[in-house]
Amino acid sequence: MDVLFLVAAASAVFCSLMVVSRRNPIYSAAxxxxxxxxxxxxxxxxxxxxxxxxQVLLYAGAIMVLFLxxxxxxxxxxxDLAREDVPAGQRVLATALAAVLLGVLGWVFLGGEPAAAPPFADRPAPVGFGDTAYFGSTIYDEYLVAFELISLVIxxxxxxxxxxxxxxxxxxxxxxxAERERQLAQARARAASGPEGRGAERTAAEEEPVHAH
Amino acid sequence: MSIWALLVIVGILLIVLHIPPGMIWAERKVAARIQGRWGPTRVGPFGLLQPLADAVKLLTKEEVIPRGAERPLYYMGPLLAFVPGALALAVVPFGHDMRVGDTVIQLQIADLHVGVLFVLALTSLAVYGLAFGGWSSDSKYPLLGGLRSSAQMVSYEVALGLAVVAVIMSAGTVSIREMVLAQQELLFGFLPAWNVFFQPVAALIFLVAAFAENNRLPFDMPEAEAELVGGYHTEYSGMKFGMFFLGEYVAMTVMSAVMVSLFFGGWGLPGLTDPHDTSVGNALVSAAVFLVKVAALLFFYIWVRWTLPRFRYDQLMRLGWKVLIPLALANVVVTGLFGVL
Incomplete structure (x- = not known):
């Protein structure tokens, strides 16, 4: 289990680094x-x-497809990709903020005394934890109101x-x-005031593009 | 992992890898019948060795790679079109349990308790093969094909998912194995208790959406020959093109297998299979029943392909968003009401 976790976690970190460092957005998406x-x-x-x-169904299967x-x-x-349009100082600022984040995370993870037992060791996961039925009853029984409120916000x-x-x-x-109706009204007015034969002809010619819309 | 589980995996893999060649032959033969021709007759009896000839041709053909192609994605496209679909078969039960000595063997690679969701998740990944392949070819027709595929597959996934939601609601489980087991009884003494009779609307939506998900006519917009030359695989040749081909047939097999399991009783046929019997004979009969049902649906795919004309792209989108999705939502609501009453 631990080996699998390390592989998956390392892969997640590596892939994320590749996402932000690729110049071509298609590769970032991949x-x-x-x-x-x-x-x-x-x-x-x-x-x-x-x-x-x-995670796979929604993020990889739907949202990333939309990005793509x-x-x-x-x-x-x-x-387009070769153009540099990053505002001046953004790189420096981003690096500084990343360093701060890394420092805080490192302090949290490495700074404290190592715990005698893993946290939550006294509270084992409930039966069926993580499967579909458990997930459904958690959302729709326990946190129904919160869930519906979030749906409303979305x-x-x-x-x-x-x-x-x-x-x-x-x-x-x-x-x-409005523009079309104005043109139509003008054309009608001209047809009504102008000489009979020519007016009718002109109206037909003028009305045609209007109808074509 | 026991030796039996390994055997089941190998067996299912062998069956699945033999379906595409069979499909190629069937597609040629059925198409020929529908068009009043003979189809392949010269390679082997009834042209049965034609797929072999096709495979040899694809493998020995020169590979042409466009100069401007984005190589890494260009190579990944065919793989991504094939692998996720094939993986989805892991949760489909191919037959009833059988007891050999003291061990009960499930004719299913993995009975995950997310079951049908796993299938949806993996089949939704097949779009990347088409999209990457289309984009990386550096050519306008594949790009358009890839664009269409991503829009089309995302759209119809929604309808497909909602159709499955209704089935999950009426079955009360997401495990495909349990769904199949629940369909083994008789209704009114003569009708098999298949979900298609409880959820006819969901079955219809699933069927239509499956055609769109698999890019089969009448919804084969991503590769519409008349408009896009070959769509996303225009610039592919040799076995890379063959992989797209293989991927399409495997995806169709997966969809058929899932549809049989969800709506048509899976491996069961009243009178022929006994859900309470775990003998080897019964298991083998059930596996045969399952494969016959899948074959029937695959035949339906071919039949439709050579009978219906292609939709226009806007018609496809209208059907997906304005007909199928509202219908599927209404179906979910009605199913919910029945569940409450």
């Missing part, structure tokens, strides 16, 4: 899959089988995204329709 799979293995080793499978879709849709050229976020994303389309559509 390494990200590796990182997600490694974490899934860690979950499985912790008896959290359901989480492990959901966007990257492929934009399909950056080598010239729903609100989705609605907001749709509104932000589609606002231009919405307003643009309304303006376009």
């Amino acid at each position: 390494w990200m899959m590796g990182a997600l799979a490694s974490v899934a293995v860690v979950f499985a080793l912790l008896q959290a089988t359901f989480l492990a499978v959901i 879709f966007v990257i492929m849709l934009l399909n950056p050229t080598p010239a 729903l609100a976020a989705i609605a907001a995204v749709v509104l932000v994303g589609k606002r231009r389309l919405l307003i643009g559509g309304i303006e376009a329709r």
Whole structure:
């Protein structure tokens, strides 16, 4: 078990480093899959089988595919990728913050006295821990309200995204329709005032592109 | 691990690796029948050795790799199209338990208690093979094919998953083994208690979504010949192309096996198999029943491919998002109501 954990953890760390250090986002996405799979293995080793499978199903199988879709849709050229548009000082700041984080984590893990027994040794995992039924009853019995509240928050976020994303389309559509109606009204007015034969002809010619919309 | 478990793994692997060649032959023969032709007749009796000839051709063909290809991903594509799908078969029960001496052998590689979710997770990874393969070829048709595949497979996965949710709700378990065992009784004394009779809507949605997940006609948009030359595998040749081919057939086999297990009683057929009997004979009969059912569904795949025209891409998306997903959601709600009542 420990060997498997070490392999999975090392692989997760290595893959994550590759994610942030690749210049081409497609490769970042590929390494990200590796990182997600490694974490899934860690979950499985912790008896959290359901989480492990959901990790693969949702993150690797759905969310990363969407990332990939966007990257492929934009399909950056080598010239795009070679461009340096990092704000000045960002690298220095990022390195400093990473060093602080590493220092804090190191202090927490290495600084204290080693515990006599592993924490939670007196509280073994409940029967069935980590499988689907246990997970379901935890969410839908014990933490039902919290779970539903989170669902609401996510729903609100989705609605907001749709509104932000589609606002231009919405307003643009309304303006376009107003413009079409204005043109149509002008054409009708001209047809009514102009000489009979020519007016009718011109109206037909003018109305055609309007209908084509 | 006992020697028996190892034998089961090897046996299942052998069966699964022999399905694609059989499928290649069947696809050629059935297509020919549907189009009023003979199909392969010259290589072996009834052209049965045609897949072998195909394999030799693929293996000996020159490999052409586009100059601008992104090599690492280009090599990974065919592998990713094949491996995850094949792994998903690990949780499908191929037959009833059999007792040899004192040991009970399960004709299943692993009875995970996440069962069907494991299948969904692994089949959802097959899209990477297509997407990476399409992107790394440095060519516009594969890129479009890869793009389409990622959008299409993510879309239909939702419907597929929701169809499975309804089955899980009515079966009360996620273990495929338990689902199959629960379908072994009779309804009203004559009808097998298969989930397809309890969950007809889910079965239909699963079937349609499975076609889309496997990129088979009428949903083979990622490789639509008429529009995209060959789609994601346009720039592949030789055995790398062969791996995509193999991956497609293995994925179809997995989907058929899962569908048989979820909706059509798995290895059981009332009158032929006995769920209370763990003799070797009964187990072998049940395995044969299972394989016949899978073969029937695979035949259905071929039948549909040569009968229906291809959907347009927007029609595909409309069907997925505006018909199948709402229908699957409604089905889940109705199943829930029945569960409460």
